[in-house]
Amino acid sequence: MKTNVGGIxxxxxxxxxxxxxxxxLMGTIGVWGWIGGVPLATGLFNFCPVYSLMGISTCKTKR
Structure with a gap:
């Protein structure tokens, strides 16, 4: 699993x-709000499978 999510x-x-x-949790939106776990997890693990499939990386490249 190579890091492909970085910075902003x-x-x-x-x-x-x-x-x-x-x-x-506050009841403002329905159960679809639990989809927020996906961006939360990809942000915490610095890895997005969709970025990997598309060859995208927002990390700074090492020179």
Whole structure:
């Protein structure tokens, strides 16, 4: 598993995931809010399977 999520992308994924989960727990949105676990997990693990399939990486490259 090679890291392919970095920087602002990581922060955005974690923030969106947490907001969706909190809104679900508060009853503001339905059970679909649990989908927030996906961006939360990809942000915490620094790996996105979809990015891997598409050959995308938001990490800084080492020179």
């Amino acid at each position: 992308d990581k922060i955005a994924r974690i923030a969106v995931g947490l907001v969706l989960i909190v809104l679900t």
